[in-house]
Every structure is written in C-alpha cells, then in structure tokens.
Amino acid sequence: MSKLTTLKLQHFRNIDQACLEFSDGLNLIVGDNAAGKTAIIEALWTLASGRSFRTAKPQQLIQFEHPELVIFCQLIEQQQTLNLGLSRHADQVTLKCNGETLKTQAEMSAHLPLQLLTPESHRLLEEGPKARRQFMDWGCFHQFKAFLPAWRQYQRVLKQRNHALKKQLPDQQIQLWDEPLIEAAGKIDEMRSDYIEQLTPFVKEFCQALMPELKATLSCQYLAGWPKTINAKAVDGFTDVIQQQFAKDRLNGHTQYGSHRADIKFKFGGQEAMLTLSRGQQKLFVCALLLAQACLYQNTSHHSVIMLIDDLPAELDAHHRTTLLKLLDALDIQHILTSTAENLIPILNPEKTRVWQIEKGSIHQTMPTRPG
Ligand SMILES: Nc1ncnc2c1ncn2[C@@H]1O[C@H](COP(=O)(O)OP(=O)(O)OP(=O)(O)O)[C@@H](O)[C@H]1O
Ligand SMILES: [Mg+2]
Structure with a gap:
C-alpha cells in the first residue's frame, strides 16, 4: 500500500513555505477563496504527472518574484520510504527519487498513483x-x-x-x-x-x-x-x-x-x-x-491510489459526500480534500483524520472540530 506521509512546498503559487504530515485516511484542507487550497492539490498532481491541471505554462506555478519552486514528498511504498522531489527553475525541471536524478517523468509517475477529482472533472x-x-x-x-x-x-x-x-x-x-x-x-x-x-x-x-x-x-x-x-x-x-x-x-x-x-x-x-x-x-x-x-x-498491483479531491462540497451534496467518504474509508484509500468550510465534510474516522487551515498561502494544522 502506498501512503503519502509528507508534502513540503517552497515558492509554489502563493505558498511561500508549507509542510504537511499526512494521515493515512482523510486529510482536509480548509480555507477561504484564493487561500491556496487548489495550489496544494495542484502541487501534488504536478509532481505525479509533470503537468498542472490548471495551466499549460508551468512558469506560472513559481511564486511571483522567486526564481524556483520545489515540491517534495515522502511516500511509504511496500514498507520502504521514498523521497520524491521536483524543482523547477524557469524552463528547467529536475526530478529526484531518493537523491538520484530521474531521467523521465514516467519513473516518477509510476511511484505516485494519484487520482484527481476537481469541479471540472x-x-x-x-x-x-x-x-x-x-x-x-x-x-x-x-x-x-x-x-x-x-x-x-x-x-x-x-x-x-x-x-x-x-x-x-x-x-x-x-x-x-x-x-x-x-x-x-x-x-x-x-x-x-x-x-x-x-x-x-x-x-x-x-x-x-x-x-x-x-x-x-x-x-x-x-x-x-x-x-x-x-x-x-x-x-x-x-x-x-x-x-x-x-x-x-x-x-x-x-x-x-x-x-x-x-x-x-x-x-x-x-x-x-x-x-x-x-x-x-x-x-x-x-x-x-x-x-x-x-x-x-489495488487488486492488480496490491498498492493503493491516493485520491485528491478539490472542493468536494462543490462536487456533491451532503448525502453523496458521506457515501463517497465511506467508500474511500472502506477501500483504505488515502484522500486529500479541500473545502471552504470544515463543517461541510463529515469526519467519519477522527483517528485517521487531519485538518489544516490555509490563509493567504500560510497553512497550519488544527484539531478536527466535530468527531462522529
Ligand atoms: N505564481 C504565483 N505567485 C503568487 N501567487 C499566485 C501565483 N499564481 C497564483 N497565485 C495566487 O494564489 C492564490 C491561490 O489560489 P488557489 O486557486 O489555490 O486558491 P483556492 O484556495 O483554491 O481558492 P478557491 O476557493 O477560490 O478555489 C490566488 O490568490 C492566486 O492569485
Ligand atoms: Mg480552488
């Protein structure tokens, strides 16, 4: 089973620095419009696929007035720790896995089986x-x-x-x-x-x-x-x-x-x-x-995907949000969600939940407020 344990960002969109330590289950990022929620999802997707789902111009991902962005994540894959990193400086991209430079994006993608659901899906x-x-x-x-x-x-x-x-x-x-x-x-x-x-x-x-x-x-x-x-x-x-x-x-x-x-x-x-x-x-x-x-x-590889869902409330009504979250929980799929309000997301399993608040690109972990 692959699970993401850490995400670190530097100069990605409006996020100057961020460090998130993920839970195996639900990871919820809450913030107002333009806070930087989609940016977090976008950073993970960019690392896994080599491209953003919002822009064909990757330079736009680099924080204004900075020369370079860095996306780093740590992943546990078959009890082994993998350190995956991407840095972009203008047109130049460097991909690394455990300190070694990767030649192709496909090598990176093979380690990061992410799936993405956005309001445009x-x-x-x-x-x-x-x-x-x-x-x-x-x-x-x-x-x-x-x-x-x-x-x-x-x-x-x-x-x-x-x-x-x-x-x-x-x-x-x-x-x-x-x-x-x-x-x-x-x-x-x-x-x-x-x-x-x-x-x-x-x-x-x-x-x-x-x-x-x-x-x-x-x-x-x-x-x-x-x-x-x-x-x-x-x-x-x-x-x-x-x-x-x-x-x-x-x-x-x-x-x-x-x-x-x-x-x-x-x-x-x-x-x-x-x-x-x-x-x-x-x-x-x-x-x-x-x-x-x-x-x-999951059945064929004995690994599991990591599901990214941007703006879940915009996607589904309350009943279907709960149904989807129950399915993700039952399938043991790690999920990273964003929402403008925490109370729109049912927290089914508080021990496997982490919540962050993001405000103008600055992110900090908070306690889930409504167990059960
Ligand atoms: N290269 C960049 N450098 C600095 N800031 C940027 C850059 N690109 C975009 N931004 C800003 O980053 C902010 C984050 O936008 P993002 O779309 O991630 O917010 P969001 O929390 O998903 O908002 P919403 O709820 O409206 O979807 C926006 O204010 C945007 O103007
Ligand atoms: Mg957004």
Missing part, C-alpha cells in the same frame, strides 16, 4: 475523447509494463508518418511508417480493450453504490480509433484501414485514424451518459469511474 463526459483516453491510459500505464513503450513507439511513428504526409513525400517514404504504426497500434489496442473489460464490472459496482436509483444497465464501449466500415464497406482491422485511407491521408496531410483517436462510450440503457444523467449524476459517475480505477489498481 465532469469534462471527462462532456468534452472530446482526449480526457477519456487519458483516463484509460492512466490505468493501462499502471497495469501493463508494455503500455508505455508501445505508446511512445506509436507517438514517434505517427509523428514521422504525419511529417512525411505533410511534406508530400513519395508514397514509399510515407508507407515506410505503416508497419511500425500498425504494430504499435495493435499492442495499444489490446491493452486498452483488456483494461476497459476488466474495469467495467467495477464501474457498475460503484455506480450502484453511489446512484442506487439508476436502474438502466451501464455499458462501457471501448472504441479503438478506427472504423469498422469505410464508405459502407467492411474493413478488416487497422491494416486494412491504413491501406484504404492512404489517398485520403495524403490529401489531408495527416493520419486520420489510429490509436490517437480512441475513445470510450458510456451508456445507460443504450443512451449516452451525457444525455441521461443530471449534472450531479455526471459528477457521481466520474467518482464511480475513479473508484473503479482505484479498486482495479
């Missing part, structure tokens, strides 16, 4: 397929060792093929990339499809726990990123699609179909989730998806 259903691909790829990355190399290979080859298409190089020089593209797509497809198949029963279980009122049957349909027919003619897998699409890809100057277009369709009783669920139910459905991932991850 329902975008997973609302927006284009990118967020859904990221969702399933999070699971594939943590479950299959072969996923990252296949994904990297696919991205590299796709870039080369698109470059050749854009430059209108001779057919041969474009088709040189077809075989490696098809090979990497085949591997990715197999892992994604396997993952969604394994995940679906867990999603059903957590939908039932969070929304027992929903009677319609849920289906999670994985879409590989290429069609089953082109111009009403059946195609035989991705190899056939690439061949049949060649003239069109040439004309468009890019590869139309492939793993970069994969998606998942969530349906209740045959209707798209987005069309049948209320806004609140959409948020609960995203919670069910994350809990399902957490549970599957």
Whole structure:
C-alpha cells in the first residue's frame, strides 16, 4: 500500500513555505477563496504527472518574484520510504527519487498513483475523447509494463508518418511508417480493450453504490480509433484501414485514424451518459469511474491510489459526500480534500483524520472540530 506521509512546498503559487504530515485516511484542507487550497492539490498532481491541471505554462506555478519552486514528498511504498522531489527553475525541471536524478517523468509517475477529482472533472463526459483516453491510459500505464513503450513507439511513428504526409513525400517514404504504426497500434489496442473489460464490472459496482436509483444497465464501449466500415464497406482491422485511407491521408496531410483517436462510450440503457444523467449524476459517475480505477489498481498491483479531491462540497451534496467518504474509508484509500468550510465534510474516522487551515498561502494544522 502506498501512503503519502509528507508534502513540503517552497515558492509554489502563493505558498511561500508549507509542510504537511499526512494521515493515512482523510486529510482536509480548509480555507477561504484564493487561500491556496487548489495550489496544494495542484502541487501534488504536478509532481505525479509533470503537468498542472490548471495551466499549460508551468512558469506560472513559481511564486511571483522567486526564481524556483520545489515540491517534495515522502511516500511509504511496500514498507520502504521514498523521497520524491521536483524543482523547477524557469524552463528547467529536475526530478529526484531518493537523491538520484530521474531521467523521465514516467519513473516518477509510476511511484505516485494519484487520482484527481476537481469541479471540472465532469469534462471527462462532456468534452472530446482526449480526457477519456487519458483516463484509460492512466490505468493501462499502471497495469501493463508494455503500455508505455508501445505508446511512445506509436507517438514517434505517427509523428514521422504525419511529417512525411505533410511534406508530400513519395508514397514509399510515407508507407515506410505503416508497419511500425500498425504494430504499435495493435499492442495499444489490446491493452486498452483488456483494461476497459476488466474495469467495467467495477464501474457498475460503484455506480450502484453511489446512484442506487439508476436502474438502466451501464455499458462501457471501448472504441479503438478506427472504423469498422469505410464508405459502407467492411474493413478488416487497422491494416486494412491504413491501406484504404492512404489517398485520403495524403490529401489531408495527416493520419486520420489510429490509436490517437480512441475513445470510450458510456451508456445507460443504450443512451449516452451525457444525455441521461443530471449534472450531479455526471459528477457521481466520474467518482464511480475513479473508484473503479482505484479498486482495479489495488487488486492488480496490491498498492493503493491516493485520491485528491478539490472542493468536494462543490462536487456533491451532503448525502453523496458521506457515501463517497465511506467508500474511500472502506477501500483504505488515502484522500486529500479541500473545502471552504470544515463543517461541510463529515469526519467519519477522527483517528485517521487531519485538518489544516490555509490563509493567504500560510497553512497550519488544527484539531478536527466535530468527531462522529
Ligand atoms: N505564481 C504565483 N505567485 C503568487 N501567487 C499566485 C501565483 N499564481 C497564483 N497565485 C495566487 O494564489 C492564490 C491561490 O489560489 P488557489 O486557486 O489555490 O486558491 P483556492 O484556495 O483554491 O481558492 P478557491 O476557493 O477560490 O478555489 C490566488 O490568490 C492566486 O492569485
Ligand atoms: Mg480552488
């Protein structure tokens, strides 16, 4: 089981210095608007994923008038202590694990299986397929060792093929990339499809726990990123699609179909989730998806995820907040929550709870005020 024990920040957003010693259960950060609550969640997410969920410009994370930010955390993983750190100075990022420099973000991410729920999380259903691909790829990355190399290979080859298409190089020089593209797509497809198949029963279980009122049957349909027919003619897998699409890809100057277009369709009783669920139910459905991932991850890796939830009261009503917190407690998932008021968060297990107050970037631990 992985548990975060400490987070230290220096010059991150409006937080000059902070040190938080976490509990294994509920960690609640309370403060007014603009106090720096989201900044704490954002710092952890930045360490685990290499990017913020709020900005594509990482320099914005560095506190004004300071040259550098530091994010450090300590983690217990299989009874071993890991010290993970990130420092950013303008465009330069250094990642360290137990004092040694890491070459890739993926090495860091593998140690920090974080999941994130924010008031924007329902975008997973609302927006284009990118967020859904990221969702399933999070699971594939943590479950299959072969996923990252296949994904990297696919991205590299796709870039080369698109470059050749854009430059209108001779057919041969474009088709040189077809075989490696098809090979990497085949591997990715197999892992994604396997993952969604394994995940679906867990999603059903957590939908039932969070929304027992929903009677319609849920289906999670994985879409590989290429069609089953082109111009009403059946195609035989991705190899056939690439061949049949060649003239069109040439004309468009890019590869139309492939793993970069994969998606998942969530349906209740045959209707798209987005069309049948209320806004609140959409948020609960995203919670069910994350809990399902957490549970599957726990079953397959014997580690556990750490759940970050920014502004929980904005996400869910009182009854569903309690249901979610009970599920997190029962699954032994460490969780870090933010809220504008402490009394909006039920404290189910005072011995496994820590509370902090944050004010203008300055944070201090307080006693939970309402046990039970
Ligand atoms: N690079 C930076 N340096 C200093 N301060 C910053 C920087 N970037 C953002 N801020 C400030 O940090 C503060 C913290 O914002 P944050 O979004 O974390 O607050 P919050 O507690 O989550 O508020 P809310 O309840 O409104 O969501 C804001 O006042 C913002 O203006
Ligand atoms: Mg916030």
